[in-house]
Amino acid sequence: MKPAHVFDRDREWAALKDFAEAPAAEMRLAVVSGRRRQGKTFLLQALADVCGGFYFVAVESTSVDALRQFGTAVAAYLGVPGTLAFANWDEAITHLLDHCSDRLIVLDEFPYLMKADPSIPSILQREIDARLAHRGTGSRVRLVLAGSAMSVMGKLLAGQAPLRGRASLDLVVQPFDHRVARRFWGIEDPRLALQLNAIVGGTPAYRTGFVDHESPGDDLDDWVVRRVLSSATPLFREARYLLTNEMEIRDEALYHAVLGAIAAGNNTRGGIAGHMERKATDIAHPLAVLEDCQLIRKEIDPVRKRSLYRVAEPLVTFYEAIMRPAWSLLERGWADRVWQSARPRFTSQVVGPHFEHVCREFALAHGWNGEFAAEVAAGIAPGGGRGQNIEVDVIALAPQDNHTRRLLSVGEAKWSEVMHVGHLKRLEQARDQLHTRGLDTRDTVLALYSGAGFDAALTDAAARDPRILLVDLPMLYESA
Structure with a gap:
């Protein structure tokens, strides 16, 4: 036992x-x-x-x-x-x-x-x-x-x-997923739980000695300043040590630059190289090593079949987006000042992308009309002359068979925005454009994921149509 x-x-x-x-x-x-x-x-x-x-x-x-x-x-x-x-x-x-x-x-x-x-x-x-x-x-x-x-x-x-x-x-042995991590930290509020998960992920040790077993409570800002951004705490340098611990990493500055580019929203090899002002061939090896170390993950756009890179460890994303640009100020003890100015960036570059990832995890675990997806990723719904390309946060595909591949769900995720019928219309257009790319969309569920809620018109539309699914924070934290 x-x-x-x-x-x-x-x-x-x-x-x-x-x-x-x-x-x-x-x-x-x-x-x-x-x-x-x-x-x-x-x-x-x-x-x-x-x-x-x-x-x-x-x-x-x-x-x-x-x-x-x-x-x-x-x-x-x-x-x-x-x-x-x-x-x-x-x-x-x-x-x-x-x-x-x-x-x-x-x-x-x-x-x-x-x-x-x-x-x-x-x-x-x-x-x-x-x-x-x-x-x-x-x-x-x-x-x-x-x-x-x-x-x-x-x-x-x-x-x-x-x-x-x-x-x-x-x-x-993988980190805890967002559901298990919430229980491990003992947090009831799902909004607080997801923001915390966007900072420390599901690494168990960050709950114990790294923060003296202290959960954020009702004041996340105070906890972040004291437990993460203070130069006297163990979490302060932890993201940097994650690279140091990997034996194949020699030039840490290069690897941090790659991670920083991805954390800033550059997900393609060309975009990462452009952000770093290097050739794409120059970063092929660092990308491969970081993937082997499980510090980044490579996803495949299921429509265009191109590689998309994302930082796999939330603490690294937080470090690259919030801490590294202000490192000298943090070392001088100005955590309050740094956090106050970085709060909007925390929402857009840290919590927002992490929320999208959690939504994709939900789509992978969810049964779509009784069927589970074989592949879930973000991707592009190409316009092909019929409209503009649409970036889609969640594309859930049925297993490949000898027939036309079925699109189980297409979804959009907004962390801090109340979603409305306009978002639904955009998803309908994306679904139609994916249909023209050869996907079977007859039973596709339009899923809208929001950390801020849904307006009345969208809620009414979902009540009338079973192919519209509204996913809020409590639903994201329901057991799979």
């Missing part, structure tokens, strides 16, 4: 427990990854405690020092006085696997071990293969390799990597 102190994470816990308790009489490997602060260590320590397993977390150090720390940890676990002096990692790993043949073994922050000795994955490959070749000899090791450097962890099982094809579990 999952320990009571582990909040949510039912799916992750079930997967890890099944892995650890699998009856197969052979060695098995799991890879667990996720950006820092998502609770991987918390989860894996709880698993090791429940299963009586060996848990070791690596730190950045030399190979000799890391080997010494490892020897001390192994000795303590096996009840050996003092430390075990291993000559090398080959000897250390073999010793651990031999003496824990029926145990769970967790090696956390595994990228630091790889940095200390790049041969460790090959050593593990040899040991796994040797034990699999002699099934029934008693080796039931359950080995978990975990880490936060996403660009490194993502390559453990890829291409020609030594461990490719040897893992029976590849688990990514």
Whole structure:
């Protein structure tokens, strides 16, 4: 049973427990990854405690020092006085696997071990293969390799990597979604919950030591000034550390420039490059690395089939849009002044885009006339001579089949604007233009998402037509 102190994470816990308790009489490997602060260590320590397993977390150090720390940890676990002096990692790993043949073994922050000795994955490959070749000899090791450097962890099982094809579990611990995050922070007001989510996202650690367990209460402005923009608080530099933690990132200024361009609303490769006054080819590698690190996500416009880039971590968006332009003022302690001038930008560049993302998440989880979307993204409804191109915030498509692909829903999202019939007319035009592009729009639902509400005329129209859906903040926070 999952320990009571582990909040949510039912799916992750079930997967890890099944892995650890699998009856197969052979060695098995799991890879667990996720950006820092998502609770991987918390989860894996709880698993090791429940299963009586060996848990070791690596730190950045030399190979000799890391080997010494490892020897001390192994000795303590096996009840050996003092430390075990291993000559090398080959000897250390073999010793651990031999003496824990029926145990769970967790090696956390595994990228630091790889940095200390790049041969460790090959050593593990040899040991796994040797034990699999002699099934029934008693080796039931359950080995978990975990880490936060996403660009490194993502390559453990890829291409020609030594461990490719040897893992029976590849688990990514994601941030909480907006619904779970609201419960975790204990916030009743959905408007406050979404604004907070636009700042700190669903990262569990930001709720605890980073803010001393303090929720915003009724005054978000005061909380932001004290807990986020104050140079004396842990959250102040956290967004910058997220880049520092990734081993493949060398030129931080370049990567921050890319993130800043995306946070400013430039979502295409050409737009990002233009904002940075660089060639599009110059940013291909930074975009790929940031995507591997899960700091940005790439979405595909389902109509034009072009790539759209968005910052995946809300705290990074907040930093790039609000903090980085005023960094010197914030370091001088002028958080109040900065926040007062940045409030309109917070609404337009931080909360607005995040609200659109949450609406797309809603569309993905929602059943449209009993059917779930296979693809949800923002896109363009091309005019094609019949009208102007229309930017659409939410396009929900049915699974592809041999017939004309069905458009389940087309939607528009407005965070701070009361929506009216004019918005409905715009959606009708977008639907019609998408129909001319070959989509089946006979049962398309026109969805209007608003953080500020709907006027009476639009509410009446929705009451008369079941193909019009009005989604307010309480509905966005209903359980899927």
